[in-house]
Amino acid sequence: xxxxxxxxxxxxxxxxxxxxxxxxxxxxxxxxxxxxxxxxxxxxxxxxxxxxxxxxxxxxxxxxxxxxxxxxxxxxxxxxxxxxxxxxxxxxxxxxxxxxxxxxxxxxxxxxxxxxxxxxxxxxxxxxxxxxxxxxxxxxxxxxxxxxxxxxxxxxxxxxxxxxxxxxxxxxxxxxxxxxxxxxxxxxxxxxxxxxxxxxxxxxxxxxxxxxxxxxxxxxxxxxxxxxxxxxxxxxxxxxxxxxxxxxxxxxxxxxxxxxxxxxxxxxxxxxxxxxxxxxxxxxxxxxxxxxxxxxxxxxxxxxxxxxxxxxxxxx
Numbered sequence: 001x002x003x004x005x006x007x008x009x010x011x012x013x014x015x016x017x018x019x020x021x022x023x024x025x026x027x028x029x030x031x032x033x034x035x036x037x038x039x040x041x042x043x044x045x046x047x048x049x050x051x052x053x054x055x056x057x058x059x060x061x062x063x064x065x066x067x068x069x070x071x072x073x074x075x076x077x078x079x080x081x082x083x084x085x086x087x088x089x090x091x092x093x094x095x096x097x098x099x100x101x102x103x104x105x106x107x108x109x110x111x112x113x114x115x116x117x118x119x120x121x122x123x124x125x126x127x128x129x130x131x132x133x134x135x136x137x138x139x140x141x142x143x144x145x146x147x148x149x150x151x152x153x154x155x156x157x158x159x160x161x162x163x164x165x166x167x168x169x170x171x172x173x174x175x176x177x178x179x180x181x182x183x184x185x186x187x188x189x190x191x192x193x194x195x196x197x198x199x200x201x202x203x204x205x206x207x208x209x210x211x212x213x214x215x216x217x218x219x220x221x222x223x224x225x226x227x228x229x230x231x232x233x234x235x236x237x238x239x240x241x242x243x244x245x246x247x248x249x250x251x252x253x254x255x256x257x258x259x260x261x262x263x264x265x266x267x268x269x270x271x272x273x274x275x276x277x278x279x280x281x282x283x284x285x286x287x288x289x290x291x292x293x294x295x296x297x298x299x300x301x302x303x304x305x306x307x308x309x310x311x312x313x314x315x316x
Contacts, residue, residue, distance in 0.1 A: 118157035142297035195223035226285020
């Protein structure tokens with residue numbers, strides 16, 4: 001096997017005379033060349049139309065309709081690219097986007113041709129059953145990756161896909177982190193979803209050195225999930241920012257635990273009557289201090305989610 005790989009690598013270097021990137025990972029052998037395509041044992045992946053652009057990468061359609069190509073921007077650290085691939089290898093699940101191929105500059109991922117939850121939420125009014133089933137499924141997905149020692153760190157509507165069977169799929173693990181890492185920076189995430197603790201200085205320490213810091217990372221995911229769940233229910237953000245000095249009235253009410261005043265304002269904005277059960281459910285996620293914020297195990301059994309089946313495929 002190793003000899004064949006070396007011979008093939010030499011062949012491509014001599015014939016194409018351009019930069020070649022190669023990595024052996026698991027049972028996947030592949031080569032990258034011509035800055036346009038990735039060739040694996042089973043597929044030639046040729047990028048075509050730009051689908052989206054993020055802070056660290058571009059996502060392209062490929063000629064094969066079953067895959068997309070995630071191309072990292074040159075300034076994005078190689079260590080973070082490798083970590084994303086490593087985490088996707090660990091988190092193999094029908095609810096996690098599937099990685100098929102990895103090189104230093106690219107990921108080849110399964111292509112899901114549905115909508116993301118942002119598009120679903122903004123395009124229509126959602127029925128109560130869909131909302132509750134979505135919330136329960138998301139809680140279970142995030143809780144599962146936490147138990148596998150991974151935090152996502154960028155939970156938001158745009159990073160949750162729903163396919164044409166109603167399956168929820170969590171994607172974009174570019175900011176994700178293994179809880180066993182010894183050093184973790186706090187400033188990852190999307191501003192409107194970030195909890196207040198992520199606006200503080202760098203967080204040092206992982207599971208092996210400091211359990212409190214591990215819990216901070218987990219509770220930060222809980223908060224971002226709460227912002228996501230709030231938007232699924234109401235269709236807008238629960239506040240504009242948690243950043244110090246942002247002067248957001250809604251966030252200040254949460255910080256001061258003035259929940260009655262907070263929900264009065266939300267009712268005016270949403271033009272809905274919000275029952276106490278829904279209020280209490282959301283408050284579990286959105287506490288400003290991590291010690292008061294609930295765990296996902298606690299939230300999962302909240303009465304708001306009663307009579308919702310586990311692992312359903314959603315209909316909206």
